Amino acid sequence: MxxxxxxxxxxxxGKIIGKSGRTIQLLAKDDVLTYEKNKNKNEYNLYTAVKEYLDYLAKKSYPEISSLDEAKTAEEVRYKRAKADMMELELKELDGQMHSAEDVESLTTDLVLVVRSSLLSLPGRIGVDVAEVSTAAECSEIVKKAVCEVLEDLSKYEYDPEEYRKRVRERQGWKEQQIDEKD
Incomplete structure (x- = not known):
């Protein structure tokens, strides 16, 4: 319409709503009523001004309703922003741009276990070679060479983004099929 x-x-x-012309001007000055300038005089759209005045009276008569509505709206906005932020963080996590502390701890534990098993297997790998040599220098050289091999193997240990995504999906309780359908 x-x-x-x-x-x-x-x-x-003012005559229509039972107030003086001066009161109307003060309400316009306080941004309660909207007006248009026409040759140094303010003119008001009758329909809009009456509605604005009624809204003003309602807020003035029942301020708790107005502030409750504003508080409710503010809470709804805060909730929706928080929800959007959570969705954005979840998306970053799924894309591998962000990691949860739980997953970082798990991946770090995996790395520590690889280091541990490499170091614990060292005596078995070099024991026979060390037993066959007669000088400390030769023994030292064999141990040094074996440690360098372990370090070389560890330097090739890489972060696997797909393994991370798999862990995120498992933690979230998602099935691979659901993820593939979205792709």
Missing amino acids: PEQKKMVSSEEL
């Missing part, structure tokens, strides 16, 4: 428009002066609007 197109907006109806009948322009009236502040005095005429």
Whole structure:
């Protein structure tokens, strides 16, 4: 429905709503009523001004309702922002751009276990070679060579983004099929 428009002066609007023209001007100055300038005089759209005045009276009469509505709206906005932030973080996690502390701890534990098993297997790998040599220098050289081999193997240990995604899906309780359907 197109907006109806009948322009009236502040005095005429005041007579309609039972206030003085000066009161109407003060309400316009306080941004309660909207107006248009026409040759140094303010003119008011009668329909819009009456609605604005009624809204003003309602807020003035029942401020707790107005502030409750505003508080409810503010809470809804805060909730929706928080939900959007959570979705964005979850998306970053799924893309591998962000990692949860739980998954970082798990991957770090895996690395530590690889280092541990490599070091614990060292005596068995070099024991026979060390027993066959007669000098400390030769023994030292065999141990040094074996440690360098372990370090070389560990330097090739790489972060696997697909393994991380798999862990995220498992932690979230998602099935691979659901993820593939989205792709």
